[in-house]
Amino acid sequence: MRSSIRASATSSRGQALRRLTLSAKVGILVLAVICLAAMVPVLFTRVNPETVDMIARLDPPSAGHPLGTDHLGRDLLSRLVFGARISLLVAIASVGGAVAIGVVIGLLAGYYGRWVDGATMRVVDTFLAFPAILLALALVAVLGAGATSVIVALALVFWTQYARVVRAVTLAEKEKAYVEAARAIGAGDLRILLRHILPNVLSPVIILATLGMGTAVVAESTLSFLGMGVQPPAPSWGWTLAFGTRYLRDAPHIATFSGLAIMATVLGFNLLGDGIRDLLDPKFRPQ
Amino acid sequence: MARYAARRLLLLVPVILSAAVVTFALLLLLPGDPALALLGQEASEVELARFRHLLGLDRPVLVQLGLYLWRVAHADFGRSITLDTPVLRLISSTLPATLELATASLFLAVLAGIPLGLLAARRRGTPVDTGTMLLAQLGVSMPVFWLGVLLILLFAVKLNWLPSFGRGEPLLSALVTGDTAVAADSLRHLILPTFTLAFFNLALLSRLTRWAMLEVLEEDYVRTARAKGQRERLVLYRHALRNALLPIVTIVGLQFGNALGGAVVTETIYGWPGMGRLVVQAIGQRDFPVVQGAVLVLALLFSLFNLLVDLTYAIIDPRIRYE
Numbered sequence: 001m002r003s004s005i006r007a008s009a010t011s012s013r014g015q016a017l018r019r020l021t022l023s024a025k026v027g028i029l030v031l032a033v034i035c036l037a038a039m040v041p042v043l044f045t046r047v048n049p050e051t052v053d054m055i056a057r058l059d060p061p062s063a064g065h066p067l068g069t070d071h072l073g074r075d076l077l078s079r080l081v082f083g084a085r086i087s088l089l090v091a092i093a094s095v096g097g098a099v100a101i102g103v104v105i106g107l108l109a110g111y112y113g114r115w116v117d118g119a120t121m122r123v124v125d126t127f128l129a130f131p132a133i134l135l136a137l138a139l140v141a142v143l144g145a146g147a148t149s150v151i152v153a154l155a156l157v158f159w160t161q162y163a164r165v166v167r168a169v170t171l172a173e174k175e176k177a178y179v180e181a182a183r184a185i186g187a188g189d190l191r192i193l194l195r196h197i198l199p200n201v202l203s204p205v206i207i208l209a210t211l212g213m214g215t216a217v218v219a220e221s222t223l224s225f226l227g228m229g230v231q232p233p234a235p236s237w238g239w240t241l242a243f244g245t246r247y248l249r250d251a252p253h254i255a256t257f258s259g260l261a262i263m264a265t266v267l268g269f270n271l272l273g274d275g276i277r278d279l280l281d282p283k284f285r286p287q
Numbered sequence: 288m289a290r291y292a293a294r295r296l297l298l299l300v301p302v303i304l305s306a307a308v309v310t311f312a313l314l315l316l317l318p319g320d321p322a323l324a325l326l327g328q329e330a331s332e333v334e335l336a337r338f339r340h341l342l343g344l345d346r347p348v349l350v351q352l353g354l355y356l357w358r359v360a361h362a363d364f365g366r367s368i369t370l371d372t373p374v375l376r377l378i379s380s381t382l383p384a385t386l387e388l389a390t391a392s393l394f395l396a397v398l399a400g401i402p403l404g405l406l407a408a409r410r411r412g413t414p415v416d417t418g419t420m421l422l423a424q425l426g427v428s429m430p431v432f433w434l435g436v437l438l439i440l441l442f443a444v445k446l447n448w449l450p451s452f453g454r455g456e457p458l459l460s461a462l463v464t465g466d467t468a469v470a471a472d473s474l475r476h477l478i479l480p481t482f483t484l485a486f487f488n489l490a491l492l493s494r495l496t497r498w499a500m501l502e503v504l505e506e507d508y509v510r511t512a513r514a515k516g517q518r519e520r521l522v523l524y525r526h527a528l529r530n531a532l533l534p535i536v537t538i539v540g541l542q543f544g545n546a547l548g549g550a551v552v553t554e555t556i557y558g559w560p561g562m563g564r565l566v567v568q569a570i571g572q573r574d575f576p577v578v579q580g581a582v583l584v585l586a587l588l589f590s591l592f593n594l595l596v597d598l599t600y601a602i603i604d605p606r607i608r609y610e
Contacts, residue, residue: 023424126305129586131548134566138582141570142316218430222552225432226567238432245436245556252440259433267428 024275030268038084047078049235058251068253071243076254079235080261086236087265090150091216095209097155102162103205107193109163110170117167124160132157136219140228147230154219158212162205169201207277214269221262237262288601295597302590310583311355314575315348325368325573364580369572374580377565382584384454385561388553389546391481396488397539404496409523411501419493426490431549435483435556442479450476452558480557484549488542495538499531532603540596544589
């Protein structure tokens with residue numbers, strides 16, 4: 001029985017993958033390469049990203065350094081490959097944090113309504129009054145630069161969108177018959193929220209979170225670019241690009257390749273997010 | 288309509304008040320003693336005490352908050368620590384540059400994004416549609432700062448066509464005085480930052496316009512209009528576009544916020560003397576009164592623009608006024 005359920009789950013997952021649009025499959029491919037770089041960097045380079053070689057500084061791409069070197073003669077490919085880990089970690093942790101805060105608050109606001117809803121939505125309105133990157137910048141400024149500060153700041157900036165969506169879906173779901181049935185058989189609020197309503201609000205959260213990962217990658221590299229994010233010598237993509245802008249005339253490859261790495265990652269998340277949305281929301285399905 | 292506008296304006300008050308509380312709380316979030324964090328380890332005890340008194344840090348938190356809100360209500364954002372100038376003066380001297388850049392970029396995004404989305408929707412499934420949406424996908428995935436760097440590399444470094452740093456005379460005053468040479472110089476300075484800031488919004492707007500139009504084109508009233516034998520142009524612009532405008536207007540409103548936030552990056556790249564660059568410089572120098580003041584004013588502008596969007600929304604769709 002259990003194996004047949006597992007087999008059917010696997011086949012439905014396979015069907016879902018087949019139903020993904022071509023662009024979503026391209027997104028998965030791009031992200032797979034970047035995840036591989038983050039997890040097993042040795043597959044892409046054996047050079048230490050911290051090895052300084054002043055003789056080779058600002059070298060253009062060559063056989064020895066496929067993407068060239070930076071201002072300290074460090075191998076750019078190696079720095080970008082190791083930088084993937086920072087970008088993905090910050091994105092996963094910040095989006096994870098934002099989802100956790102947003103889902104809990106959205107569920108409570110939507111389910112309990114009245115003053116809980118009123119109070120939480122005023123807090124959401126307050127956060128939404130600030131342009132996102134500006135608030136993130138101000139928060140990192142007070143928390144101090146570094147990966148942890150960036151994660152906390154981005155989670156505090158992005159939770160509102162999840163809270164709003166989850167609240168809206170919860171408001172609709174709690175009126176449905178299955179919730180009433182659960183209540184009739186004696187289920188408590190916590191059980192109804194976690195076992196019955198939560199699974200039904202996950203679709204929009206998954207779509208938002210996938211697209212949000214791309215936004216988080218851009219936000220992290222923007223903060224690093226402005227000198228407020230992950231600090232050197234960590235090979236953050238934003239920092240590498242920021243240094244690259246100082247050598248635009250002599251070594252344009254630094255800014256070009258580091259920007260390309262950021263864009264490819266964001267593009268991957270956007271394509272995948274669009275694909276999941278097309279899959280889960282029939283309104284957007286291509287015809 | 289006037290009652291609706293008054294109600295929306297009133298609803299703005301608590302949002303602005305709570306935004307002021309958040310900017311106040313930024314100082315409280317500073318780890319340890321804010322005076323020590325701002326002045327550094329080398330500051331003497333006398334300097335620290337004077338500084339604490341200057342910022343009101345030697346009083347209870349609630350008193351500090353009350354005083355802060357009172358000062359903000361009177362447009363007093365304190366003095367810059369590094370420049371020893373009233374923060375309001377710094378804001379008023381940099382705000383016009385930011386508004387010029389944000390407005391120009393929003394104009395470009397709307398003027399190019401909506402027609403591109405319309406074109407893609409009209410030519411659905413053709414190479415024009417695919418090409419436009421591919422460009423839009425690149426646009427929403429491209430970090431603003433990278434686009435800025437690439438544009439500088441191409442148009443300023445390689446081709447030497449456009450300046451990559453600074454701002455000319457304010458464009459509006461150059462146009463008013465009728466000095467064409469000055470106006471041309473202002474425009475030349477404005478082109479790269481405007482395009483950099485606009486590209487993301489332009490791409491997003493073209494995608495959204497396409498979606499909104501495709502959805503509306505499926506509606507019964509569009510089929511009815513076509514069945515009546517109306518010309519396709521009329522069906523598209525009079526029936527479909529007007530209804531597709533609702534979500535588009537909302538996004539345009541949010542995009543002004545994007546433009547204000549994006550200005551932080553764009554102004555830093557192009558040395559544009561606006562509020563975004565002011566914030567980044569103030570953060571670098573740990574000049575918190577400036578950070579607080581600038582962030583609050585930008586949030587205020589963002590909220591006011593969202594109010595304008597809501598009012599526009601009510602004009603486009605009268606049902607909203609009566610809800």
